[in-house]
Amino acid sequence: MDFDLTEEQRMLKDSVGRLLADAYDFDARKRIVDSEPGYSPAVWAQFAELGLLGLPLAEEDGGFGGGPVETMILMEAFGHALVVEPYLATVVLAGGLIRHAGSAEQRAAHLPAIAAGELRMAFAHAERQARYDLFDVATTATRDGAGWRLDGQKGLVLHGDGADRLVVSARTAGSPRDRDGIGLFLVDANAPGVSRRGYPTQDGHRAAEIALSGVHVPGEAAIGDPGAALPLIERVTDEAIAALCAEAVGCMEEMQAITVDYLKTRQQFGTTIGSFQALQHRAAEMVVALEQARSMAMFATMTAASPDPAERAAAVAGAKVQIGRSGRFVGQQAIQLHGGVGMTMEYKIGHYFKRMTMIDTLFGDADHHLSRVADAGGLINV
Known part of the structure; x- marks a missing residue:
């Protein structure tokens, strides 16, 4: 199976990465979080200008006709930068409900306005x-x-x-x-x-x-x-969980990179602590957990658009289990390897761990979704 991104998808990844690198460093994020609306209207307008708010919407609804892979790319980038704008709430959840089941009048009244950044839901x-x-x-x-x-x-x-x-x-x-x-x-x-x-x-x-x-x-x-709205609610919730799994991968990847950089620079006993083999083993285990989570997030993304509700639900639940377990492990190792500084509000590693903890509990924690996988008879029925 080919997991390479298309040229358009690579361009999307690069453009979002540049935007967030320029407008969403850690200090800028702190100012945004402390502001009255809790998000940046200027950044939201930039999202609209780049077409990010209309990414999963059909072209006839004012969007760009993207699919789960494009949403995965975007949410992973959001995880790297700890983006707090209401993308999941407006575009994936509320927008997804209208996109899948809204009447022509409802779609015309809401979806183009969402894509233009004029409507938050x-x-x-x-x-x-x-x-x-x-x-x-x-x-x-x-x-x-x-x-x-x-x-x-x-x-x-x-x-x-x-x-x-x-x-x-x-x-x-x-x-x-x-x-x-x-x-x-x-x-x-x-x-x-x-x-x-x-x-x-x-x-x-x-x-x-x-x-x-x-x-x-x-x-x-x-x-x-x-x-009879429950199947629709379950479908859009599965899509939201797949998006959250991608965001979690971005968070974990950033936590792992920050921690390895810290191990290379923090000195103790006359040398960098990254030279100690025991800590190198911990960093390697973080990479293993990250890659396990990445594989399951991709699995959830590929299955998110499945017309079979049982297949989609099992795949998404399995991904949520791995994301919860990997996120907790990577976060705990990152905090411990940083020592006391990792617990401070001034240092960003703890903020990533908080977001990972929230992602674990949103729409069901790892234990809840493990029960769903068991009830479904596993991820693959043979």
Whole structure:
């Protein structure tokens, strides 16, 4: 199998790398994280100008018709630079839901604006009682004339405090843990009845707790079948996990490079600590864990567009297991090999480990996805 990038994909990788090298060093990132919106509007505009925000969108929707490989390239670069802009929330999650199941009117109203950097969106799905179960939805959508009334609570909505519009999951029928009876609805983030409490997450990103109380939306706000949205949610979540796996590879690669550079320069007992064989073995083990994670991230990327939900879910779950295990190992070794300085806010290695920890828990940690792989009978059924 040929894993080489095409000429266009190499150009994408080079252009994104140059942009982030110029505009997203560690000091610039700290200023962005400390700013009021929690991201850089200027960088977001540059993403739009380069076509990154429309990368996975179809050309007729104002995008560039890219696929999972292009998203992998972009997210890996974001992992290297610890990018905090709401790309996953807006383009991969909310944009993916509209791209896969939105009506022609919904796509025309949202996707070109996303590609142009004029619209930020968030996917309000997780609820406190659900943990990692995507089908556990207690928020309700009840018929209100020709429209719908939404009531409920959503938690850990990625970049939900700065979004212009929300995609909200709500139950139209059945009990809170039924797989059927779940719908998706487009909601103005500033609509009457919507309240948001934003907060910074440990990795420098933003999230929000969102309450919906008697929020009225028109009938055309429903995305697809308002009672059968779970397969769509699972599909887009799998795509988001594949993207996160690529970002994690970028994080791990940077942690490994920073640590090796530190071993080459830090001196103790009259020599560089990198000359000690025991520490060289640790650095080598970090490379092994990184390459294992890279292989599984590529596997998830290649399977993310599979029309077979079972095949896609097993591959993505397997990748998430390896990413979680490799990320923890590489992060722990990086912190320990740096010593006390690795724990300080002023030094960047700890920030990479925080992001890796968040990636491990987003959409299910390694233990959760190991259970999914087991339930599926393994990654390859023979």
